[in-house]
Amino acid sequence: MRGFDYKEVSKLLNCVRDGIFITDGEGNIVLVNKASAELSEYSEEQLIGRNVRDLINEGYFDENEVVSLKCIKSGKKESLIQKGKNNEHEITVTGVPFLENGKVELVVVTERDVADINQLEKELRENRKLLETYRTQLGQYKKQDRKLKNIIYDSKAMEETIAMCDKVASKDITVLIQGESGTGKEVIANYICDSSKRRDKPFIKVNCDAIPENLFESELFGYEKGAFTGASEKGKAGLFELADGGTLFLDEIGIMPLSLQGKILRVLQNKEIIRVGGNEYIPIDVRIIAATNTELRNAVKAGEFRLDLYYRLNVVPIVIPPLRERKEDIIPLAKHFLEIYNKEFDADLKIDKSGWASLHKYPWPGNVRELQNIIKRLVIISDDSEVTGAQIIEQLDNFDLNVADSMPLYNDLRTCVEEYEKNMIMSQMKIYKGSRELAEALGIDKSTLNRKIKKYGIKSVFLD
Numbered sequence: 481m482r483g484f485d486y487k488e489v490s491k492l493l494n495c496v497r498d499g500i501f502i503t504d505g506e507g508n509i510v511l512v513n514k515a516s517a518e519l520s521e522y523s524e525e526q527l528i529g530r531n532v533r534d535l536i537n538e539g540y541f542d543e544n545e546v547v548s549l550k551c552i553k554s555g556k557k558e559s560l561i562q563k564g565k566n567n568e569h570e571i572t573v574t575g576v577p578f579l580e581n582g583k584v585e586l587v588v589v590t591e592r593d594v595a596d597i598n599q600l601e602k603e604l605r606e607n608r609k610l611l612e613t614y615r616t617q618l619g620q621y622k623k624q625d626r627k628l629k630n631i632i633y634d635s636k637a638m639e640e641t642i643a644m645c646d647k648v649a650s651k652d653i654t655v656l657i658q659g660e661s662g663t664g665k666e667v668i669a670n671y672i673c674d675s676s677k678r679r680d681k682p683f684i685k686v687n688c689d690a691i692p693e694n695l696f697e698s699e700l701f702g703y704e705k706g707a708f709t710g711a712s713e714k715g716k717a718g719l720f721e722l723a724d725g726g727t728l729f730l731d732e733i734g735i736m737p738l739s740l741q742g743k744i745l746r747v748l749q750n751k752e753i754i755r756v757g758g759n760e761y762i763p764i765d766v767r768i769i770a771a772t773n774t775e776l777r778n779a780v781k782a783g784e785f786r787l788d789l790y791y792r793l794n795v796v797p798i799v800i801p802p803l804r805e806r807k808e809d810i811i812p813l814a815k816h817f818l819e820i821y822n823k824e825f826d827a828d829l830k831i832d833k834s835g836w837a838s839l840h841k842y843p844w845p846g847n848v849r850e851l852q853n854i855i856k857r858l859v860i861i862s863d864d865s866e867v868t869g870a871q872i873i874e875q876l877d878n879f880d881l882n883v884a885d886s887m888p889l890y891n892d893l894r895t896c897v898e899e900y901e902k903n904m905i906m907s908q909m910k911i912y913k914g915s916r917e918l919a920e921a922l923g924i925d926k927s928t929l930n931r932k933i934k935k936y937g938i939k940s941v942f943l944d
């Protein structure tokens with residue numbers, strides 16, 4: 481190419497690891513870098529200025545092996561494999577033609593020793609292996625980290641749930657966690673918050689079930705002075721304002737009144753709130769993690785939950801399976817709680833083989849919370865140093881393991897379990913004086929028990 485300083489370019493190209501060999505459109509060699517000369521039997525000086533056809537005539541190249549001539553003929557990029565110096569090496573050779581007015585002006589040929597490529601491939605394979613080792617180690621560290629954060633599991637189902645949490649944690653999106661009561665929704669909400677960039681900002685938990693309907697709005701959005709009778713003189717910031725910059729965990733969102741659902745949706749869309757009795761919009765930066773132990777889709781169908789809010793919350797669903805569907809977690813969880821309560825109550829209780837078997841067999845309608853309570857109770861009340869299966873069964877609310885094996889088979893597990901739950905509540909109701917005691921015995925909270933009583937249409941004998 482005219483006006484091109486090959487000498488200057490050559491200096492630069494001597495720093496390149498690949499061989500570079502440039503000819504003009506006639507096949508005259510105009511540039512050869514050091515790496516290219518090393519791959520051939522000629523020095524740079526012996527090559528520059530000669531025509532590649534001379535090298536063919538000297539028998540150095542076979543006519544079909546000369547990529548620059550191929551490029552000159554085809555006007556296109558060409559590649560082939562050549563024998564290198566003393567036929568010792570195989571070299572991959574690629575020629576790229578540069579055209580001016582449709583005519584080949586230059587051909588730039590790059591050459592690489594196949595041994596180099598093999599070496600690179602080997603290095604790549606070794607790096608991949610190393611990466612795999614690091615990945616496994618990282619997985620182990622993550623597992624340890626979860627243990628530190630008190631999330632215990634061994635099941636594939638929970639592994640998938642946690643993997644999903646890891647994915648959503650850093651994304652700053654709204655999350656909806658679904659699972660039966662006591663499955664660990666709050667634990668998971670904490671885990672997501674701890675793994676997010678808001679980890680050092682406020683994490684505020686709101687149990688929607690515990691706030692009376694008439695106070696809901698002022699609790700969440702705050703109020704201005706004199707907003708209603710009994711309101712504080714100064715007004716009050718709501719939970720959204722307190723959580724600003726951080727995370728708000730709305731537990732049991734399924735029971736939130738419809739009127740308030742619209743307001744939550746507005747905060748999600750507009751990122752601002754108005755205090756009760758106020759008229760000023762306050763900008764809010766809060767990530768919402770919601771949880772429900774009811775099937776929200778059914779609530780939507782029944783007109784009790786807004787479809788638009790459901791979609792807005794349920795971007796990536798996180799589902800925590802009930803403990804009976806992840807039996808592999810029962811023993812590790814039981815061991816974890818045993819360790820905690822042995823330490824807390826200065827005990828050294830052990831569980832024998834039959835004990836572990838009965839824990840594994842029980843369907844745990846109250847999920848992890850029920851398991852935790854049973855282990856705690858065992859540590860507190862056991863006189864022996866080792867509890868047996870029979871002693872554990874005694875504590876499992878007269879649960880008959882033989883009955884468990886011969887329970888009526890319905891079409892699906894859920895119906896089967898619901899039927900079992902219903903029978904269990906009905907039979908235990910005869911033993912306990914009030915719903916608080918029964919809830920405690922079942923290892924669930926009172927509101928969950930009351931919901932179940934309502935859900936199964938059980939005639940309550942309790943006055944409280």
Ligand SMILES: Nc1ncnc2c1ncn2[C@@H]1O[C@H](COP(=O)(O)OP(=O)(O)OP(=O)(O)O)[C@@H](O)[C@H]1O
Binds near residue numbers: 659660662813848852
């Ligand atoms: N994977 C787990 N590892 C260790 N502890 C757990 C795990 N899952 C749940 N727990 C424990 O079980 C108890 C119940 O968990 P949590 O309160 O998170 O359940 P929940 O689904 O939010 O219940 P609810 O629906 O009644 O609010 C807690 O004491 C929690 O620490």
